[in-house]
Amino acid sequence: MSYDRKSIPDLGIDESAKRLTPEKIEKTINAVLKGTGARLKAYLETCIHCALCSEACHYYLSHDKDPSYSPVAKVKMTLWEMVKKKGKVDADFIRQCSRIAYTECNRCRRCSLYCPYGIDIWYLMALVRRICLLLKVVPQYQMDTNYSHSATLNMMWLKQDDWVDTVQWQEEEVRMDYPTARIPFDKEGAEIMYTPIAPEPKFKPQLLAATAKIFHAAGVDWTMPSFDGWDNSDISMHSADFETMARVERKHFEAAIKLKVKRIVMCE
Amino acid sequence: MYDVIKDPSLYNFVRGPLVWIGFLVFIGGSIYKIRELILLAKKEKTVIPFLDLKFSLRSILHWALPFNSVNWRKRWVMTVMTFLFHICLVFTPIFLLSHNVLWHESWSITWWTLPEGLADIMTIIVIITSIFFFLRRILAPEVRFVTFTSDYLILAIAFVPFLTGFLAYHQLLFPYNVMVILHMISGSAMLIAIPFTRLGHMFYFFFTRAYLGSEVGFRRGTDW
Numbered sequence: 001m002s003y004d005r006k007s008i009p010d011l012g013i014d015e016s017a018k019r020l021t022p023e024k025i026e027k028t029i030n031a032v033l034k035g036t037g038a039r040l041k042a043y044l045e046t047c048i049h050c051a052l053c054s055e056a057c058h059y060y061l062s063h064d065k066d067p068s069y070s071p072v073a074k075v076k077m078t079l080w081e082m083v084k085k086k087g088k089v090d091a092d093f094i095r096q097c098s099r100i101a102y103t104e105c106n107r108c109r110r111c112s113l114y115c116p117y118g119i120d121i122w123y124l125m126a127l128v129r130r131i132c133l134l135l136k137v138v139p140q141y142q143m144d145t146n147y148s149h150s151a152t153l154n155m156m157w158l159k160q161d162d163w164v165d166t167v168q169w170q171e172e173e174v175r176m177d178y179p180t181a182r183i184p185f186d187k188e189g190a191e192i193m194y195t196p197i198a199p200e201p202k203f204k205p206q207l208l209a210a211t212a213k214i215f216h217a218a219g220v221d222w223t224m225p226s227f228d229g230w231d232n233s234d235i236s237m238h239s240a241d242f243e244t245m246a247r248v249e250r251k252h253f254e255a256a257i258k259l260k261v262k263r264i265v266m267c268e
Numbered sequence: 269m270y271d272v273i274k275d276p277s278l279y280n281f282v283r284g285p286l287v288w289i290g291f292l293v294f295i296g297g298s299i300y301k302i303r304e305l306i307l308l309a310k311k312e313k314t315v316i317p318f319l320d321l322k323f324s325l326r327s328i329l330h331w332a333l334p335f336n337s338v339n340w341r342k343r344w345v346m347t348v349m350t351f352l353f354h355i356c357l358v359f360t361p362i363f364l365l366s367h368n369v370l371w372h373e374s375w376s377i378t379w380w381t382l383p384e385g386l387a388d389i390m391t392i393i394v395i396i397t398s399i400f401f402f403l404r405r406i407l408a409p410e411v412r413f414v415t416f417t418s419d420y421l422i423l424a425i426a427f428v429p430f431l432t433g434f435l436a437y438h439q440l441l442f443p444y445n446v447m448v449i450l451h452m453i454s455g456s457a458m459l460i461a462i463p464f465t466r467l468g469h470m471f472y473f474f475f476t477r478a479y480l481g482s483e484v485g486f487r488r489g490t491d492w
Contacts, residue, residue, distance in 0.1 A: 037311050037312040037315070038309035038311075038312055041308060042475055042476050045468055045469075045472060046469045051411040052339055052346065055342060056339075067414075072414045073414055112480055113338075113491065113492040114339040116331055116339070118327065118331075118477045118480030118481065119480075120480060
């Protein structure tokens with residue numbers, strides 16, 4: 001048994017892998033590994049390769065227990081190899097790492113709860129994602145979402161007028177049923193700031209109306225920011241783009257501070 | 269070959285200096301590795317602030333009891349085998365009569381001793397469970413996929429002292445003095461190997477569990 005997969009073309013992985021050089025790969029891997037500490041060391045020196053994490057993984061279970069989908073196997077095929085070869089790996093290997101870390105693990109962390117040692121395999125896969133991100137070998141859709149966060153601070157490339165327009169449109173819809181209902185924008189000192197995720201205004205605006213109806217019926221003192229920080233999602237965290245992740249989170253909390261609300265309530 | 273074996277200087281070496289080396293490297297190496305880990309953890313922003321004594325102990329206890337966690341129940345054969353293996357591996361050498369006699373002869377100290385019959389059964393358990401782990405490495409596809417030569421080596425390091433001890437006690441295969449010398453060499457090798465191989469999970473276990481247990485507790489969850 002080995003890592004045997006049907007080839008799936010992906011611009012984000014294939015095209016950017018062509019631009020890699022061995023020096024760049026080695027430098028990036030070693031820079032990321034140098035920034036780690038006690039956790040990576042303890043995890044590498046503790047894992048006894050027992051594979052008891054396997055049955056935690058839904059990829060493993062849904063591929064008829066193919067051993068190459070087990071969590072420990074994913075670490076073996078990516079991080080152990082990088083550590084063992086001290087970063088001297090080729091572009092094809094990085095492509096494979098990107099595919100494993102981004103598309104065969106969705107970082108649900110069940111495996112950590114199945115591991116007798118409590119090894120945080122999620123953290124190890126995040127390191128692999130971080131390396132792939134810095135090398136820009138990331139599935140195109142994932143990278144696009146990441147760029148959206150970077151440029152607009154929401155995950156769906158929504159501009160501010162799109163957002164404001166959508167919410168006001170939904171407010172009109174709500175008022176058809178409840179004439180006094182409102183979706184209050186920028187209400188300073190409200191009890192709660194409610195934040196959706198960007199796919200709601202983008203694809204399912206009626207969810208915003210449904211939420212407004214619930215808040216209206218419950219008589220909640222609520223508000224939403226009309227400015228950046230209204231999206232509570234942060235896909236950059238999943239891409240291990242920690243710089244963008246921090247910007248998005250900061251903006252979210254700053255919106256709450258600016259509106260002087262007591263609590264943030266997030267959808268989902 | 270038998271002249272070398274009969275020469276008491278080899279026996280005296282493995283009985284004396286080698287055991288000293290074994291214990292000193294084991295204790296010194298373990299302290300060094302734990303200290304190194306703690307110093308590294310202090311540098312990492314997210315480790316120490318998460319650590320919580322209550323959640324750490326809860327997590328360690330949760331997994332130290334057989335059939336307590338979800339995965340221990342799911343993999344019950346493995347659970348039985350691994351608990352038997354580790355209990356017998358740790359306690360047989362500490363409370364074995366022959367070892368205690370040696371401690372008494374050297375330092376005039378004594379403590380509890382296991383009945384010889386029970387100690388014999390516990391040794392056989394270590395041997396059988398080691399064979400189980402070996403077969404599991406070969407036969408279970410998910411384990412075979414992540415097995416390296418080092419995995420067989422560390423299993424052998426743990427297994428050989430018990431095999432040679434058992435054979436020496438029952439005076440099988442080789443003459444007693446040959447077997448007991450092999451036993452002492454392999455025993456010291458195991459002590460020396462613990463801090464510097466993945467056998468170090470003996471103490472790393474408490475640290476990795478403490479961290480994950482604390483994080484789970486911090487997020488108001490419970491260990492599975």
